[in-house]
Amino acid sequence: MQKTFSFSEEEKKFFDIYQELLIKYYNQPQKLNLFLELKALELGIDDHHKLIRKFHAFLRDYIFFKSKRGELEEILEINPQLLSVLKKYPYFTEYRVSFSFPSSAIYRGFKWRNPLLIAGGNDGKVRIWKYQEGKFHFIGEIGEDFGKFPAYEVYKWHLFYAVGSKLNVYYLPSGKLVKSLEMEKPVTALKLEEKNLYLFKRVGDIAIKQSLDLKGGEIIFGPADPIAPSQVESGETDTVAVEKKLVKIKDGKIFLLTGERKETKVSFEKGEIYEVGYSVNDILPLKNRLLLGVDGSPPIILDLESGKVENKLNLPVTHTYRVRKNPVKEEIALSHTQNLVSVWDLNTLQPIRILEGYFIDAMALDYSPDGKYIASGGEGRDVNVWNTENWEMVKDLELPAEGITALKFSPDGKYLAVGAGGDIYLVETENWSVQKVLSYHEGLIADLNFVGENLVSAGWDGKALLWNIQSGEVEKIIETSEDRIWRVLPFEGGKFLAIADWNGKVSIYQTDDWSLVATFSVDSQPTALAVDKERLYIGRKDGKVQTVRLEREETFSSEGVNELTLNPSEKAVGIATFGGNVLVYTEKGNLCIWNSNGEKVFSAKVEGELKETENLREPRLEIKVLKNTYVVRKNGYFFGGKGWEEFVSVIKGLEPVENKSPFLKEITKRELLEEL
Structure with a gap:
């Protein structure tokens, strides 16, 4: 037991009153507290709250230590009705024993x-x-x-x-x-x-x-x-x-x-395919949803959990080209036909503003990194820039070439790259003037993006190019295709670049050495790319969204990895530790071993002898099931071999009890060994 208790005669009288009142008013706490306070005054007890806490400590020991009840009853006489009340009284915290076994949850x-x-x-x-x-x-x-x-x-x-x-x-x-x-x-x-x-x-x-x-x-x-x-x-x-x-x-x-932490590895696995029914032009991932700019319908919202189209934005348009999020506000912008750009509240999906540009069909759209400006362009020579605070147009930039198909602000906000015709115009945002023209592509510019300080372009000529914007030179031809390259998307902080080829292929490159790390075939032309923490999304011309799962593996030094979820499993009856490993035996006769990284390394079915053994990882294991090896749990009692105490916790309310020895002694029965 935790301590030796002693009570004065007045305290014993108050305990009898406490029991009587608690049995009668346990579900009426205000009335109970009032009567206890009045009775304490009658008996001259100054701090009855402190005394009640002492009663609770006594009762906790009485409930838990069944072997010591006779000894405790010599100190205070317990009303038999009190125990049933305490067990259902929600605010009485008794000692609880919890045990830690690997769980399938x-x-x-x-x-x-x-x-x-x-x-x-x-x-x-x-x-x-x-x-x-x-x-x-x-x-x-x-x-x-x-x-x-x-x-x-x-x-x-x-x-x-x-x-x-x-x-x-x-x-x-x-x-x-x-x-x-x-x-x-x-x-x-x-x-x-x-x-x-x-x-x-x-x-x-x-x-x-x-x-x-x-x-x-x-x-x-x-x-x-x-x-x-x-x-x-x-x-x-x-x-x-x-x-x-x-x-x-x-x-x-x-x-x-x-x-x-040693490193984080990212691998790519083919994921789900969602049917949306409209050719997809652009994708914005939301929480468990996708906002899609499509042909033939107002923008639609796809629920990723149900896989169904959940809603459409209330907007009288049938073509949406680009969907962008303000980097610093809960605000999104979409570009449409009829020279329109619509701005929406991201949380309520209610419209904030409709902007009209000096062009036909707003095919290109982007926010500045500080969210202060939004730029758009389309069929024609004009690039329009609006201030997002007052929605005034701050610049109507007219370029020499027609057909603006791509826009992208640099990460530092100093430049706006504009794809017009087959050239890329680098615009300084300080004065909204063209600083230089980048020429190499032999067809229209389909997409622009930045990888660090370098610019990546996708062209109808089937080339994906890496540009040094300071020198204006092409540093690398990343990929070539017999058909157009339609989209380029850096992700994971610029560590990877996804390239969508009109021939029905999406390639993923590692940008530190430009090695090809994954390729995914698409049963239609890939028309859009987007990414969140878990997936790469590929919009398709045939009205589907294809996904690629991003599988992350972080490696740490082995001595610093502990699985917290090695916790209660209702099927486990035995456990043992050896060399940092955990061995568990279940009621269904399964024998499993986890290593110190929390990985299952061995699994076997036991029926008299080992059957259906499965070595999941090296090294190969030879196991002998020895007597007295396991922690055994039966009817609230435990028994085990060396080290079993580590997997048993004693809790008082929300406080772990430091000295577990008297509790472990109470819940150990030697005769369990003979039964088993």
Whole structure:
């Protein structure tokens, strides 16, 4: 046990009163506190709150240490009815034992609510860790086994948890359910914003955002405001820095990285194909959605989760050429036929402004890096530049050549590169004058982009060129094709360049040595390229969007990699450690080994002897199953061989108990060995 208890006669009398009142008023906390305060005054007890905390410590030991109950009953007499009340009383925190075994749950993100790290798995459960004294301590899991990701958030030391339309509230220190409600619509997300809690749900084509509060054990709902579906966010992240440590999602698991980072490798895998029904001219990735500029329809929004067209922008146009986001504002611009450029609020997808240019068909469009200017051009000689603060046209630049097909500001904002005819005009933005003309292409300029200080151009002559804009010379012919090169897109901070060939091919080059690292065939002409953190998107002329998954592999020094999600698995009955590895035996007879990087290196089916063995990684392993090797869990008791204590945590509320020895002794039964 943790300590030796002693109580005065007055304190013992107050304990009898405390038991009687708690049994009677446990679900009426205000009345309970009032009566306790009055009785404490009658008995002359100055600080009854301190005394009640002492009672709670005594009762925690009484509940947990069953072998010591006789000894404790000699100190205070316990009313038998009190135990059943304490077990359902949500705000009484008793000792809890948690054990850490590898789990099959997958995570797509987590939330850092200092000092708590919380993560909802695809099994429906939320796991909680507490960061204390430089370490993450596993506190426990809350929720039900629904088999899908939950919505969750921590607020006022309670966990708000929803799967489908059911909303539950748990008191975190005890893990007990304090409130449960059935909502009219499924809950999409729960999120903290500026210390306020909000609930999100979908109603038809719109989303609803509603504030929540918890007062007196009751959930208080605030006003419900309609918002655009694109504004619904869970608040989860895949990376967070805690002191000098990095917590990160990798392959659906949560890792704590403390070693030296060696490198990040990016590989490319063929992904999904989405049907949109219109030839795609440009793509802007949004949160779980794509905004598409297309031929034959107003701009459309594609939902990536359902794979269906979700909505169309309310705009009387049937052709959209370019879609661009303001780098510093929640604002987007689209260029269309009829010399129109439309500007929209990104969050609400409501129009802000319609701009009219001095050209026909706005085929080219770009924002300056500071978001101050927007430039557009089309059929004709004019490039129009507007100020995004007052929407006044600050420059109508007339070029010698007709047919402006591409525009791109340099990363430092000093230049605007303009593709007109077969030449590239480099315009100084300080005075909006042409500084030089870059000539090499033998056809129209299809696209322009910058890789660092160098310019990349795509031409109808089938060439992708790398330019030194200071000298005006071509430094490299990156790629040639029998047909036109239609799009060039740098990504990953300029480490890679994607090139779309009209022949039905997308090539990816590594820009440090211009080596070809991947090629993807496209069953139609590729007409658009875009990228986010997870995918490269390829728009196609046949009305489809093809994707390429970006698979990242970060390598760290092995001694600094720890998987936090080596946590409860309901199927595990045994565990052992050796040489930094973890061996687990499950109720279904599976034997698995994870290495120190959190990678499964061995898997086998055990039926009397090893069967269906699978060596997943070198070195090849020879395993002997020895008696007394495992941690065994049965009816709340544990037994194990050397090192098993490392996988057992004792929690008081949200505080890890430092001295586990008396608790481990209590939950160990020698006779379990004979049974097994």
